[in-house]
Every structure is written in structure tokens, then in C-alpha cells.
Amino acid sequence: MTRDFGAAVTGSPDDPHEQARTAREQPLLLHSMAVFRELFETIFRCRDVGVVVEVGVESGQVSAVYADLGATVHCVEPAPADELRAVLDGDPRLNLVEGLSPAVLPELPVADLYILDGDHNYAVVREELAWIMANAPDAVVVLHDVLWPCGRRDFYYQPSPVPPEDAHPSTSDGPTVWHDDLTPAGFVGDGAYTVAEGAGGPRNGVLTAVEDALDEAGDWRFQIVPAVFGFGVLARTGAPATDAVFEALAPYTSSRLLAAMENNRVALYTRVLQLQYEAAARTDDATRLTETVNAQQQEIARLRSELDRSTAELAARRRESQEHREVPARPRRRTPNWGRRCRISGERSPPACAGRPPAGRDDLGVISARTTLQERESTMTDYVASVAMHEKTWGTFLEPDPALEDAENLHERLGIPILSGHHADLTVFKGHNSVFDRIATRAKDVNLAYEDQCSAQHYYDVFSCVEREHGTVTRLVDVGVFMGGSATVLAGCVEPMGLELDLVDVNPVFLQFARERVRRVFPRAMTRVRMFHGDLPTYVARVLRADTGTRALIHHDGAHDFNQVVKDLSSLYFARDRIHGVALQDTHLRGEIGYFNFVDAAVYAMFGVDVKYEALGSRYPEGSPVTAPNQWNGNYFLADTPEGMYVPFDGVKWKYPHPTMELETFLPVKAPPAG
Known part of the structure; x- marks a missing residue:
């Protein structure tokens, strides 16, 4: 009997928890281009790739993937962190390019493969594609984030280089799949980026930029692998190995299973974001309640102290008054005032009722x-x-x-x-x-x-x-x-x-x-x-x-x-x-x-x-x-x-x-x- 589990992590009767360990070792949100290694391997098998230009560098891990496959890699990052500098400096195959895309593209060698995963908005992506399609017509272009949430809505990394006239009004709130509005409990940038207030319409989103570029060029092909926010592949018809690349990627680009799993993934993740937001809000409520209780306890202690002091003073005055009296005063009878019985009024400003607090509106x-x-x-x-x-x-x-x-x-x-x-x-x-x-x-x-x-x-x-x-x-x-x-x-x-x-x-x-x-x-x-x-x-x-x-x-x-x-x-x-x-x-x-x-x-x-x-x-x-x-x-x-x-x-x-x-x-x- 032949058993072929493919890439599945199944464990064994002696190690039934192997898949669970693998799952918990992965990040909750898959977003890295590193998960697409087998897709890049497919592209490299179909055509020669000697030079890669990577726009938007994560940790350097995915940059090393391209180098492992035999390419010289130019890593474009406008403001690299010290950790990223150290990683790139330690690998001679990786060349750090500090600058903004697309401005730096003419300064680099023409590449066989461009990876666009930088600023996810129409203005930047449209300019990047315009330069590549004009100056590197035989290149393959891979674009990340062509599906939700960036496909039809601009995201702007801050501070944004996009001129105000090319940007949509944006907010710190983020989208969620559970409704069409933005929310602080959605996919937010926490200061790293802002999000266009509206989705759809002209000149909005990464996928819209790709579609407009295709309409203008006319002889390019584009397909999407519907996984991890969308892996888009763009190549010119008639360019070397274009047909071979798309034929090899067809099992991925045509997979309804991948599309269904991606929809389920983003739904579950945005639900987690909502729960995290609500938990934080409840924590804040509890903190405020604790502060209020502490303040009230301090106020109660202060009032009790004042009451004790006033009681002592009153007792002293009574003793003093009693000593000066020759005949004890006869106590007067007090008549309780229970107040009038209230009747609820429908007026907008009901009168207060004696003997009880007025109702709120x-x-x-x-x-x-x-x-x-x-x-x-x-x-x-x-x-x-x-x-x-x-x-x-x-x-x-x-x-x-x-x-x-x-x-x-x-x-x-x-x-x-x-x-x-x-x-x-x-x-x-x-x-x-x-x-x-x-x-x-x-x-x-x-x-x-x-x-x-x-x-x-x-x-x-x-x-x-x-x-x-x-x-x-x-x-x-x-x-x-x-x-x-x-x-x-x-x-x-x-x-x-x-x-x-x-x-x-x-x-x-x-x-x-x-x-x-x-x-x-x-x-x-x-x-x-x-x-x-x-x-x-x-x-x-x-x-x-x-x-x-x-x-x-x-x-x-x-x-x-x-x-x-x-x-x-x-x-x-x-x-x-x-x-x-x-x-x-x-x-x-x-x-x-x-x-x-x-x-x-x-x-x-x-x-x-x-x-x-x-x-x-x-x-x-x-x-x-x-x-x-x-x-x-x-x-x-x-x-x-x-x-x-x-x-x-x-x-x-x-x-x-x-x-x-x-x-x-x-x-x-x-x-x-x-x-």
C-alpha cells in the first residue's frame, strides 16, 4: 500500500501532536512573502532569474529566499531598522538600497524579477508599474496584497510620500470583513499607516492600479494566487517563459479551495482583532472602575474623619450648653414630612418630586x-x-x-x-x-x-x-x-x-x-x-x-x-x-x-x-x-x-x-x- 501525504504535517501514532506544534509555532497572522517560497521556486524553474529587485523588505528572511535560488538581490527600503541593516550587511548576496520606490528604480540594474510589497496604494504602485513596464518589458512582476484589504483601498505608510492631490482622505481606523465601515477594532496600523476612508472607486487600491496599468499596456497578463492577502503575477505576453510561468502556477491561481481558505482566514483574524479590542476596552473599564472605587474610598475616609470631628465638636457644645442651663429644655415634637406623592409626567422637563429624586429623562x-x-x-x-x-x-x-x-x-x-x-x-x-x-x-x-x-x-x-x-x-x-x-x-x-x-x-x-x-x-x-x-x-x-x-x-x-x-x-x-x-x-x-x-x-x-x-x-x-x-x-x-x-x-x-x-x-x- 502506498501512502503519500504530500506536504501535510500529519504526525504519527507515536507523535500525534506534531501538526499542533507546527501550527502554534506559526504566527497568528500569516503575512510574510516567505510563505510563497514554493511559488518563487516555480517561477525560477520556468525562467532564468539573475537579478531581483525587492521593494519593501521585511526582516531579510524572504530576501534570502531569492538569493538561495541563485539571484543577486537589491533590497529597497526607505528607512531600514538597525536589525534589518545587520541582516543585510551579513549576507553579501543582498544589497541594501535606501530610498523610495519608484524613484530609486532607474538607479538599479534592470531586473528579471520585481517584487512589489512596499507602499500599498494606487499612486505608488501605478508609478512603479509604469516604470517597470516601460523599462523592463521582459521581467516578471510579483505584487503582494492585491486582495482584501489593500486591493480596493489605499494604505499609506507614515509619513506618507504621496502628494496630497494623489491621496484619499485617510484615518487611523481600519477595515474588517464583518461590515463595510472602518472601525478601531479592525485592521489598524497603530501609527505605522493610515487607511483610505472610502473603498473602491477610481485610483484606489493596489488591484485597481494593476488593472489600470493592464488597460494602458494591453499586451500583459495578470493572475492571482488567492492566498495570504493575494499573490499577483504580471508578465508581458510573448516575453521569455511567460506561458510556462502561468501554466506552472495554474493549480494555485485556479484553486477555489485556496480562495475559500483565504476568506475564512481573514474572517477569523478580524474576529480576533475585534475580540482583542473589546478585551482591551473591558480592561480599561476595569482600570477606570478601580480608580473610581479608590477615589470614592478616599473620599469616604475623608468624610468619615470630618464626621467624627464634627460629632465630637457637637458633643462638646451640648455639654457646654447643658452646664449653663438651669432648667432642662423640653424637647419639641417633630412632624415628619413625607412629601407629596409623585405622578409621572410626560413633559420633557418633569418637576422634581419631594421625598425622592426625579427620574432621568x-x-x-x-x-x-x-x-x-x-x-x-x-x-x-x-x-x-x-x-x-x-x-x-x-x-x-x-x-x-x-x-x-x-x-x-x-x-x-x-x-x-x-x-x-x-x-x-x-x-x-x-x-x-x-x-x-x-x-x-x-x-x-x-x-x-x-x-x-x-x-x-x-x-x-x-x-x-x-x-x-x-x-x-x-x-x-x-x-x-x-x-x-x-x-x-x-x-x-x-x-x-x-x-x-x-x-x-x-x-x-x-x-x-x-x-x-x-x-x-x-x-x-x-x-x-x-x-x-x-x-x-x-x-x-x-x-x-x-x-x-x-x-x-x-x-x-x-x-x-x-x-x-x-x-x-x-x-x-x-x-x-x-x-x-x-x-x-x-x-x-x-x-x-x-x-x-x-x-x-x-x-x-x-x-x-x-x-x-x-x-x-x-x-x-x-x-x-x-x-x-x-x-x-x-x-x-x-x-x-x-x-x-x-x-x-x-x-x-x-x-x-x-x-x-x-x-x-x-x-x-x-x-x-x-x-
Whole structure:
């Protein structure tokens, strides 16, 4: 039997860890041209290479590869470090050339092979190619970094020699494969280089420079080995051994496996960069917290010292006063002032209440926004049965209204009142997650009047559920979109996590507003965002049961009436194999009995009182204004109770509905039209 493992490091029964040792001895990020040794060996076999000009020298290790293959090597480096000088000086085959390319190219011998791995931007690479193609037409040119991230985006080593008129605006942030924006958690230079703010377009990126050079020359060939940021090979048609070089490299340039592995490699590496950034941010948070605690402890010690001194002084004065009194004073009876009982106001600047601190705008805004929703829910059943179900779009996906794009005063255009104007400040979580940082920044910058219905903590917690589970989830479903607060956060997950987003609401007006808000924040995500006009049971019946390959995570912030929440959750039973979990909002909401605000009770009715769930959102301490009934429907939040619950469906025990029941039991029933 013949066994041929090729280049694979397999180990043996006696040494099973050989491959693992080899893997951990390699750097986490493969970037060196040294890994392409067998490709250079292939080129050297196909044609005679006596002189190599290497633009951009790493440590000298790869320079020695060319010399080992029989070439004299000229190493172009504008600012070599002392370590590099020592390496090159110690090898007579390697000639250090201090200067900038392409300016130094005319000073060197015409080479058989040019290695371009210097400044990775259009202006420099285009000039290098122009000189080589004009003055060394028989040379082979190898270019590194012709794929992501430099293929379509300029990188500028600092200080940059590129004239301002030839450079794009740049930033210290870097790209990531998880979304199309730049981020401090991406591929950053840490001061060594900056990155063009925009990708694509004319005169941007290494690969674009190659394509423009090819268009101008006309008789050159170019192919890419899709590995380690892209190994490009350029040669003139008819030049010595051109056909032989490309034929020998064909197994590499045509390999779909290499391309797939490179995509996977950069995805994993940029994920590591994100995790490193988040870990550093948490370390900074912990350091700041430690400093704050230390400062507070010092302040407590100082105040305690002052209190002890003041107590001693007061005791001395009392003794002195007592000695001068002939008759002891009769103590006066004090009447406690408990203050007026607060009522939560929807005004933008609520008055402070005696006896307790005033609520922050976030607390009041959330409950005011919730009141707005509750008012429409109070007649929800009648609205659905007598109005919504009579519309032709009921139970279907809506088309976006083009008249709403960039319309001013969108809420007025659609007839949606804004009461509290509450905006959840997502930036309070800055530094915890780079994807959420992107969501927070974009959401804050949108020029649109709206109000949110949840706390920033709830939005962040729901995002965290999605971020944690996105490897097994394919679709997000936002039920009860209101003015698009949760829809915007979920839409921010669509691109970086490769998900779909369905917006579900019984009111098409809220759907159109939420979609337009999402479009203004994340326009590139819109090909994966849909609007479904209907309630959750109808969505399950018409959509979810038919999508056999779907694995959905549902955010429920629709009706909060106990009966309707039970119907909504019951409908999920009939598509439970396609649902990863459900995040419910307002499990802490109570109010007048006519509104039956018992979302948490509905959860317990469905899954039992011992259901396993993850707490979501804010908790409000006893005595906060929002924990007392307000003037609108008696709404209030339960003290020290989480705003929401995330219930994963894996392992959940269904107490209801009974297996003999049908989904149709929970669908809305059409009534005669209103009016």
C-alpha cells in the first residue's frame, strides 16, 4: 500500500501532536512573502532569474529566499531598522538600497524579477508599474496584497510620500470583513499607516492600479494566487517563459479551495482583532472602575474623619450648653414630612418630586413612549379585526413607499405623534463591542425625529443575544416595530453577521416609518430587510412555517395584553423547530386592569414558572417615579424587575398549547369593517 501525504504535517501514532506544534509555532497572522517560497521556486524553474529587485523588505528572511535560488538581490527600503541593516550587511548576496520606490528604480540594474510589497496604494504602485513596464518589458512582476484589504483601498505608510492631490482622505481606523465601515477594532496600523476612508472607486487600491496599468499596456497578463492577502503575477505576453510561468502556477491561481481558505482566514483574524479590542476596552473599564472605587474610598475616609470631628465638636457644645442651663429644655415634637406623592409626567422637563429624586429623562421617556403604544393597543383587537384585516396588504410583505425616502418630518408625514421624544443613548456602551459601536454611532447621526420605546440597556442586551447566537441564527424578526428603535439595532447586525431581518406589525404606518429609519442608518442592509403586514400568528402561518431552512430569533414588543401575548407565543409552538429563541420586552410593565399588562405572566403560562431565561434591559429601584402609577392608564414598572426576558427554545418545556390544538385557533378573526 502506498501512502503519500504530500506536504501535510500529519504526525504519527507515536507523535500525534506534531501538526499542533507546527501550527502554534506559526504566527497568528500569516503575512510574510516567505510563505510563497514554493511559488518563487516555480517561477525560477520556468525562467532564468539573475537579478531581483525587492521593494519593501521585511526582516531579510524572504530576501534570502531569492538569493538561495541563485539571484543577486537589491533590497529597497526607505528607512531600514538597525536589525534589518545587520541582516543585510551579513549576507553579501543582498544589497541594501535606501530610498523610495519608484524613484530609486532607474538607479538599479534592470531586473528579471520585481517584487512589489512596499507602499500599498494606487499612486505608488501605478508609478512603479509604469516604470517597470516601460523599462523592463521582459521581467516578471510579483505584487503582494492585491486582495482584501489593500486591493480596493489605499494604505499609506507614515509619513506618507504621496502628494496630497494623489491621496484619499485617510484615518487611523481600519477595515474588517464583518461590515463595510472602518472601525478601531479592525485592521489598524497603530501609527505605522493610515487607511483610505472610502473603498473602491477610481485610483484606489493596489488591484485597481494593476488593472489600470493592464488597460494602458494591453499586451500583459495578470493572475492571482488567492492566498495570504493575494499573490499577483504580471508578465508581458510573448516575453521569455511567460506561458510556462502561468501554466506552472495554474493549480494555485485556479484553486477555489485556496480562495475559500483565504476568506475564512481573514474572517477569523478580524474576529480576533475585534475580540482583542473589546478585551482591551473591558480592561480599561476595569482600570477606570478601580480608580473610581479608590477615589470614592478616599473620599469616604475623608468624610468619615470630618464626621467624627464634627460629632465630637457637637458633643462638646451640648455639654457646654447643658452646664449653663438651669432648667432642662423640653424637647419639641417633630412632624415628619413625607412629601407629596409623585405622578409621572410626560413633559420633557418633569418637576422634581419631594421625598425622592426625579427620574432621568430615559426613565420617563420609556414609560411615556410605552403609554403611546398602550393607547393603540387598547383597541388593538378591534383594529386588527375591523380595520387591518380588511386591507389588501394584510398577511403579505409590503413594498417600501419611495415618497418617504429622505422626506422631512417623516412622523408628521405618516401621522405619528411624538410625545416623549425619548432617544435611547446607545453610546453609553461604547467600547464594549465594535459592531455595537458602529450601530450606536450611525443611529445617533441620523437626522430624524422619533421616539424609542425601550431603554439603551434593553437594546444592548438584545444585541448581545444576537451577537452570541448569530452562528446558528439566519433571521431576526422584530414584532411590534413602533418607530424602529429595536429594528435599527437589529438591522445593524444584518451585514456583519450575514442575517435577514423581517419587520412585523399590524399597522403599515409603523412599518414604513421603521423601515425608512433603518434605511437612513444602514442603507446597504436593505436588500435583506422586509416588512410584513400582520400579527405574529399570521406571520408564522404565512411565512415561518413555509421557510424550512430558517432559524429565527424573535424580538417581541407588540401587544402587551396577556391574552394576545399568549396567542403570539402559542403560534411559535407550531414553528418551534425554526426558532432559536424569543426576546420579550416589557415584562416589568403594569397598569390599569383593563389593559392586562402581564407579559411575564404569559411567559410563565406558556413555559412554566421555572422557565430558564436571560434577564434583559434596565431595572428600576423601589421608589423611582416610574414604579408608581402614572396619569396615563396607571402605567408603572415593577421595582427591581428586568425590563425583558430572553427565552431560548432549546430545551424549553411547553405547558401550552396542547399538542392537539391547531395554529388556526390563534389567528385573528375578521370582523365587519369599522364604520
